[in-house]
Amino acid sequence: MQKPRQTTIIDIARALRVSPSTVSRALHNHPSISAATKRAVLEMAEKFDYQPNLLALSLLNKKTGIIGIVVPEITGYFFATVISGVQDMVSSAGYKLLICQSNESFEEEKKLLQDMALLRVDGVLISPTFRTKTFDHFDRLKNAGIPLVIFDRDCPNYKADKVLVDSYDGAYQAVEYLIKTGRQHIAHIAGPIAFPTFKQRLDGYLHAHYDNNIPIRSELIVYSDGFSSDYGVDALEKLMICNKKLDGIFAVNDAVAIGAMRVIREKGYRIPEDISIVGFDDESYAQYYFPSLSTVWQPVYELGMLSAKILLDHFANKEPRESYRYEVLKPELVVRDSSPPLY
Amino acid sequence: MQKPRQTTIIDIARALRVSPSTVSRALHNHPSISAATKRAVLEMAEKFDYQPNLLALSLLNKKTGIIGIVVPEITGYFFATVISGVQDMVSSAGYKLLICQSNESFEEEKKLLQDMALLRVDGVLISPTFRTKTFDHFDRLKNAGIPLVIFDRDCPNYKADKVLVDSYDGAYQAVEYLIKTGRQHIAHIAGPIAFPTFKQRLDGYLHAHYDNNIPIRSELIVYSDGFSSDYGVDALEKLMICNKKLDGIFAVNDAVAIGAMRVIREKGYRIPEDISIVGFDDESYAQYYFPSLSTVWQPVYELGMLSAKILLDHFANKEPRESYRYEVLKPELVVRDSSPPLY
DNA sequence: TTCCCCTACGCAAACCTTTGCGTTAAGCCG
DNA sequence: CGGCTTAACGCAAAGGTTTGCGTAGGGGAA
Numbered sequence: 001m002q003k004p005r006q007t008t009i010i011d012i013a014r015a016l017r018v019s020p021s022t023v024s025r026a027l028h029n030h031p032s033i034s035a036a037t038k039r040a041v042l043e044m045a046e047k048f049d050y051q052p053n054l055l056a057l058s059l060l061n062k063k064t065g066i067i068g069i070v071v072p073e074i075t076g077y078f079f080a081t082v083i084s085g086v087q088d089m090v091s092s093a094g095y096k097l098l099i100c101q102s103n104e105s106f107e108e109e110k111k112l113l114q115d116m117a118l119l120r121v122d123g124v125l126i127s128p129t130f131r132t133k134t135f136d137h138f139d140r141l142k143n144a145g146i147p148l149v150i151f152d153r154d155c156p157n158y159k160a161d162k163v164l165v166d167s168y169d170g171a172y173q174a175v176e177y178l179i180k181t182g183r184q185h186i187a188h189i190a191g192p193i194a195f196p197t198f199k200q201r202l203d204g205y206l207h208a209h210y211d212n213n214i215p216i217r218s219e220l221i222v223y224s225d226g227f228s229s230d231y232g233v234d235a236l237e238k239l240m241i242c243n244k245k246l247d248g249i250f251a252v253n254d255a256v257a258i259g260a261m262r263v264i265r266e267k268g269y270r271i272p273e274d275i276s277i278v279g280f281d282d283e284s285y286a287q288y289y290f291p292s293l294s295t296v297w298q299p300v301y302e303l304g305m306l307s308a309k310i311l312l313d314h315f316a317n318k319e320p321r322e323s324y325r326y327e328v329l330k331p332e333l334v335v336r337d338s339s340p341p342l343y
Numbered sequence: 344m345q346k347p348r349q350t351t352i353i354d355i356a357r358a359l360r361v362s363p364s365t366v367s368r369a370l371h372n373h374p375s376i377s378a379a380t381k382r383a384v385l386e387m388a389e390k391f392d393y394q395p396n397l398l399a400l401s402l403l404n405k406k407t408g409i410i411g412i413v414v415p416e417i418t419g420y421f422f423a424t425v426i427s428g429v430q431d432m433v434s435s436a437g438y439k440l441l442i443c444q445s446n447e448s449f450e451e452e453k454k455l456l457q458d459m460a461l462l463r464v465d466g467v468l469i470s471p472t473f474r475t476k477t478f479d480h481f482d483r484l485k486n487a488g489i490p491l492v493i494f495d496r497d498c499p500n501y502k503a504d505k506v507l508v509d510s511y512d513g514a515y516q517a518v519e520y521l522i523k524t525g526r527q528h529i530a531h532i533a534g535p536i537a538f539p540t541f542k543q544r545l546d547g548y549l550h551a552h553y554d555n556n557i558p559i560r561s562e563l564i565v566y567s568d569g570f571s572s573d574y575g576v577d578a579l580e581k582l583m584i585c586n587k588k589l590d591g592i593f594a595v596n597d598a599v600a601i602g603a604m605r606v607i608r609e610k611g612y613r614i615p616e617d618i619s620i621v622g623f624d625d626e627s628y629a630q631y632y633f634p635s636l637s638t639v640w641q642p643v644y645e646l647g648m649l650s651a652k653i654l655l656d657h658f659a660n661k662e663p664r665e666s667y668r669y670e671v672l673k674p675e676l677v678v679r680d681s682s683p684p685l686y
Numbered sequence: 687t688t689c690c691c692c693t694a695c696g697c698a699a700a701c702c703t704t705t706g707c708g709t710t711a712a713g714c715c716g
Numbered sequence: 717c718g719g720c721t722t723a724a725c726g727c728a729a730a731g732g733t734t735t736g737c738g739t740a741g742g743g744g745a746a
Contacts, residue, residue, distance in 0.1 A: 008732055021733090021734075024733065037695085053463070054463065055731085057732080060734060064398070077418065083417055084418055084444070087444060098442075100440065118396075144349065258628075289631075290605075362725070363726095364728095365724085375725075396702050687746100690745085695741105699735090704729100706729095709724100710725080711722100711723095716718095
């Protein structure tokens, strides 16, 4: 399909028998252009429906006005909401957002960052894959002069601007709450602890026990290979099989919690009378579940806004920065019917 | 921050004391370059970590390799999954995806399409705002030679490639199922019927009644101004207030259904014994709700794949097309515990 | 009248790559 | 040894825009 040529500054120049530079200056209201010429140019631009060619501009200015964001997945409340926050922030600053998902594939992540470098995006926000252990592809971006902000998922030992949520604190709050409301036998359905985020949640669970002088029973900790609802089902079946004493559950996230609740109910236990349960993430459905699910809320939208803000600050500061920002946002426990204050 | 200059083809040329054209040809394995020169160029390119400048290429070739997609919102299962489908399809064809959300704002939609035109994306996928009644901004894209595919939300009377889901059919299936399983007094919580999609679901509800000789009781139809869970709560309270006879509900979507279920339970009715309920969309949480929610599943991922496919076909066909594709995908009723086959 | 200055504009480079066409030199044949 | 072919490469334009610098011409002042 033959693309109709967009009208250019040169077309206008030719029509008016002036030079392209004059047209350019007229369009930018440059002082050294006469009012008459300006009027003529504006009029002609209107008539031809002139649109500046952003590609040519990008090539010239070495900036594209595009910010890239790479997330592991876009389906799901968490990242979708982060993206909303980022979108609102960057678009108010006049930038466009190039959203990509890595599908938790390290190879994909590398390829996407490579693409972004080729496209000459002005900056990149990234929440790395759980499998991301090396960071050469990050360094390549930096070497190309493209600032990088890492959010949500930490890369220990890697120097960069970071915006994280304190998973440890959220887990600690949740478990301590369960203890304070009288639960003594609290299980934890852990995610794959190779992932820092899940490890932190486990640590929060453990320390809440220490600090409250509750002995830890290792048979109450189930290590899952994933973090979807199905893993919650599996975990609960393991816990139930030995008929262990159990009156509380802290699940690594809401999806797992909901899988667990299903099994609890099927086995004839009551929530929250017999077993009190708390999830993590505050997915949109948590409040509508029955019983409504207590969970740990994270400032997701703010996470997106702040990450974007830090990136934008980079553009303002012309000087290369020597230190890195390191921001940790605090989550909050949301108490609902699945774990009432007193019973 | 001073961007370090990326090494260009000219740098390599200078280092080897040849012309840029020779370097370009060597990199593309052009036959009229000697093997020795090619080897030298490749080596130098490797050494300098040369990356071609996509902006210059885009300017030259008048194609960017970017496909734009505009959705009303990115948060939520439906569009996130569509995007996944699109992403998989276009990236396998070597395109990058520029994702934007209009937040159901018509002005925003116009602005985004304008941006995409300026960026010279190669094609655009769009699911219009509910408020989109005029289509000049679509025409501008087409006039600029940028193909356009509309998905999910129809624009009646507007000529373009379209990929839709048959909402009417889904609603009809749901309501007929409720009738066949013995329900006689079925309410419908409608969305804003100014929106074609919701109007179709209402029509499906009505025609299922006609065809099965069940009289329609207009007091059982509640017209909502929105389609979040809160509207389900409001609607049910309206229905309950007059103590109408009621043994089934078809909700315009899952979120509304879940709001409704909450009220039903609070009023002391049982689901599904007293009231059978079916939603629409098959949100991820529907199967985990309690009781699990019957709903209408839509081939969302396929919707994304197909829309992207049609756009890609456009690029292949050099001829301008005179006719438009019009694809309608069929949804499927998913029966779960909220509306058992027999009771 | 002469000189200067300012207004209003044009030229050309730069950003990077591709490609049609022209050019050089070597090699071969007669 | 002259003329031809061909291998191997260079030139320059094109894509669209911005911008520093140069310049023409007119008007005012001395």
